[in-house]
Amino acid sequence: MMTGASAGMPVPDRLRAAVGADGIVTDPERLAGLSHDVAGPAGALPLCVVAPETLPALQRAVAAATESGLAIVPRGGGMSYTGGYAPSAEGSVLFDMSRLSAVAEIDTANRHAIVEAGCTWASLHDALRSTGFRPPSFGPLSGGASTVGGAVSHNAMFFGSGSAGSIAGSVLGLEVVLSDGRLLHTGVLRPEAVDALPHGPDPTGLFVGDCGAFGVKARIALRLAPVAGGEAFLSTAFDDPLAMLDAQTALAGRPGLGECFSFDRQAHRNILDRRIGFREKLGAVSGVARGTGGLARAARLPAEGLGFLERADYSLHLSVDGDDARHAAARAEALRAELAQRGGADLPDTIPRVTRARPFGPITALLGPRGENWLPVHGALGLARAAGCMAALQDRFQTVAGDMAEAGVTCTVLTVLAPRCVLVEPQFFWPDRLSPFHLAHATPEQVRLYRETPENPRARALVFELRNAAADILQAHGAAHMQIGRYYPLLSRLTPAQADIHRRIRAALDPDGRMNPGVLEG
Template identity: 45%
Template sequence: MAGQIKAGARMPDNLPPHDPITGLTADISAAIGADRVSLSPERRALFSQDIWSKAPHPVDIVVTPTDTQSLAHAVRLAAAAGLAVLPRGGGMSYTGGYVGAAPPALLIDMSAMDRVLSIDPDNMRVTVEAGCTWKALHAALSPLGLRTPFWGPLSGISSTVGGGLSQQNAFFGAGLYGTTSESIIGLRVVLSDGTMLTTGARRPQDGNPFYRFYGPDLTGLFCGDCGALGIKAEITLRLMPLPAHEGYLSFSFGERDQCLAALADVVRSGIAAETCAFDPALARVRMKRASMLSDVKALGNVIAKQKSIMGGVREAARIALAGRSFIPDECWSLHLTVEGRSAAAVEADLTALRAIGRRHQGAEVENTIPKVLRAQPFTPLNNVLGPAGERWVPVHGIVAPGDAIAAQAAVEEALATMAVELTDACVTIGYMLTSMSTNSFLIEPVFFWPEAREALHEATVEPGILSRLPLQAPNPTVTALVARARKAVVTALQPFGAAHFQVGRTYPLSQDSDPAAFALLRAIKASIDPDHRINPGVLGLQD
């Protein structure tokens, strides 16, 4: 009964005396513990914003379940009470992934469901709770000589496996193995009525999936759904042995199209485990942002990663001698990592990649960037603010490798029409490029602009870094200009059929999809969440 609390349960602090959700708060507190429920204005405000946006109204309740059962209780009670239920992983969305639902709303904070539940080397699988970070998963697997094929985004210190699966990710391992969903075997998902749904073929001995495909791929249905179809509770991923050897290459290019053509050929070759390229503007920002302390930490990690102390010292010495000026000014740069079972295999791959770089007039430069990325893959997320305390936000599109040069040109042409406004407003734009498997090329413009930081930035950036950053004044006019620029990028990429990760409330999935396919998605949503309680508004399902 609403308002009835089991013996020993304590109501959360700051409960408004006549709040319409008092009964729900009491019920959830009774079911999973009052310490798992927060009505704190500060916490509600923090969890009502992402990197880019703030909700007009803060969520009404924040619930932090500790296991699948308590998650199911909270979802069932909230949905039955008529609240929107918003899942939040690491909070690194920049597309309104969990921000913007009309009140009343309850946010599920997945941070306490962070355990690695089981590691099964015999059957090469690992099961985690959805709030487990990629960094924690990698740390649990590495001592066993194992990893997942795709093993995390650059934000993996905070980003969660569940968030990555809901939004999709690029980076570590993506060049060979694709994005997050391509390393998944099966799921346990909580639906809007609290029902627990499982996918994948499961061993009766332990109930965990060992193989994804048995009939239609229901696991895939929940990949990239932004949490619209259900809240992921447990995730089982494939395992593979850690590669015995790694190699690294970096090139500089005098022209943009040389760099993009080289990266497109690298993508098609299927050789590189990770790829990334930067334009000169973003490279300059990265160099400004780096600190001497981070340089020292990076060198230490490079030394530790080598197979011998002397080898580590030699690698660190090369990086130190190269400093931060190894990429010529006004050059684009391309950075590649390869991995393999033998040194000979890695060397053969490096030879093939060198040939690609040279074919496109690339000059080989010190391989500091890919080497450091592998040595310390999950660094603190100080880059959510610019080097002068500016706000930061990306936007992106994924195109076919053969369209990369034309798509990049279209993006730059679209932004050139706004160049005077952007320059006058002190908006800086850089570009990062990367890839997934042999058939996709990601273009990501990144914007820096003067605007006041929010609570999420202050909770994310390391205190020592944050204390040295200047405070920017509120600047809503320029933020609105950046919003227009982001939209212009999305529009420029539409003629190429661009796909997008973390669709959220930003990318036009309904407009870009086949009408029959999107009608099917709507029908599935209506079947399992008829009242649109779970993350309403994402994917354009309420448009």
């Protein structure tokens, strides 16, 4: 429940001076939009949002907030859904990283890039385009708007994750502003230098997945690897979701697997119904393809568009990398044969092909196909545990199928494969009013089309109940969560020794408890 916030509290002069007049927002409407995530509003509006433009300004602003007794809440692209940047209590400052967004260094000879934490994956992708290099795990699906700092703070995964896993394996070092304003270098990063390896014990991992609880990431060194010489794609239809999940998990760790993700019947319906979304990507890619013969051949898009999804109940989509096109095609063919043995039937490969061709477009998925609200919940499961968890989720949703249909709630379950785990993500859709978050982040066309949608408290209550039920089921099957934020429990899942060490580390880094209070608790 949002309270009257920090209304009436003055913004400290030192904080204003640190970021300059154009680096501070105090307008309540903008504060509401920037502190509200897709799952709901902040517990209290921040006193202000600051957007430092330089590293010294960030350090001065963090120190000023701490000395003024204010909480520091970092915000990247705002694309998360577990309250990580939604302050829990009054007296906080939201640190908007959007003006610290440069690609600072690309060093292909030494196989690293250094970015400011507010750099989006789209910007990094563009900057690396002509180099022939990229990070092995190269961003989440939200990378058109989400930042490298946000992904590292969540240990996100998607592009490249079939072989490279989550972003953790691509992070070489960090520069982190601690709550007193000091700058901590980790991993290979040192002042004015980049080491070949971390020199001695390396705390980088502490800050990966910390949801901003340990400090504000200012700069990040990422590993670069050569982009594969060839890529191939395949899509396979299945009749049964558990057979598909078995087939998907059996592919874990296969060489060259880039992305490996699945859709269900409801997801197919959503793609086909969506006025704004994948069809636009497809249009953009085929538009480019029509323009040039080479790309047209490379894109190889079927004339029927996405109509094949109407024939498939469940579908698995793979991108496969190889030394050259023939190598990638041979790898893909071996995987196709294996999936066929497990009951998979060939589909056109449009979905993985277009997803790779245009990885980081505008974000249209913040609303459902007809402007519905959207809320995901996820868990990363051990490969052998995924099928049991999926069956339990399906059973749970089945018991409330009547209520869901009556309230207009739909659910789809996305799965994404990494070498040692599979991400299982139920996503709920329901007709409801647009929130301040949607008004700030949905596309202008979505806002125009759907801004008059009325409140739907009944459907919303059902969705939040189902989200909690799904989180319980995922946790009962041993799921780990990537964006713990203010939603998923942490301390209660640790052993007493782990919880004690966690608290001591947090207190050592942030003795006054100023850094994003409320995350990594529970």
